[in-house]
Amino acid sequence: MFVETVVIGGENWLSVWAHAPVAEKAQESLGETSPRVVIQGVYIFQRANSFMTNSKVCSERELEEGSLKSFKVNGRDVVVARSNGKLYAFERWCTHEQGDMAGGVLEGAVATCPDHGSQFDLGRNGLNVAGPDGDAPGTVPDLAVFKVSVIGGDVYVDI
Numbered sequence: 001m002f003v004e005t006v007v008i009g010g011e012n013w014l015s016v017w018a019h020a021p022v023a024e025k026a027q028e029s030l031g032e033t034s035p036r037v038v039i040q041g042v043y044i045f046q047r048a049n050s051f052m053t054n055s056k057v058c059s060e061r062e063l064e065e066g067s068l069k070s071f072k073v074n075g076r077d078v079v080v081a082r083s084n085g086k087l088y089a090f091e092r093w094c095t096h097e098q099g100d101m102a103g104g105v106l107e108g109a110v111a112t113c114p115d116h117g118s119q120f121d122l123g124r125n126g127l128n129v130a131g132p133d134g135d136a137p138g139t140v141p142d143l144a145v146f147k148v149s150v151i152g153g154d155v156y157v158d159i
Ligand code: FES
Pocket: 094, 095, 096, 097, 098, 099, 100, 113, 114, 115, 116, 117, 118, 131, 132, 133
């Protein structure tokens, strides 16, 4: 029996083994999005509601103690920093008025926004522990924190 189309799906991907018009129709009807790659007639789409995991951002050597560096990870602006030897990854834009957290300070696990001083405890899921201009904790939303890991000397952020 000749099989015209084979569709295999994973958590973050969908592969369609078919001729282009059939694959594109399958993509359309399943609501999947680009980007896609084509490998020997197999179309691989990223799922519409999925995300890539463990994206490499830099070499571990590039992150010196006390440094804060910004990266684009899967379309999201992320700061990766090292404090007391530990790596942290968190949202670049402050939840108050979008201050650039990459220009702030990280002391221990607490990141401080350079604009109005809001503080976020990265060790407690980005909990807002000081509001802007001395306001009470919890005045602004918590800051998103991401899993960061080192594999083979390279730093990966899981988004
Ligand atoms: S923008 Fe960060 S505290 Fe205001």
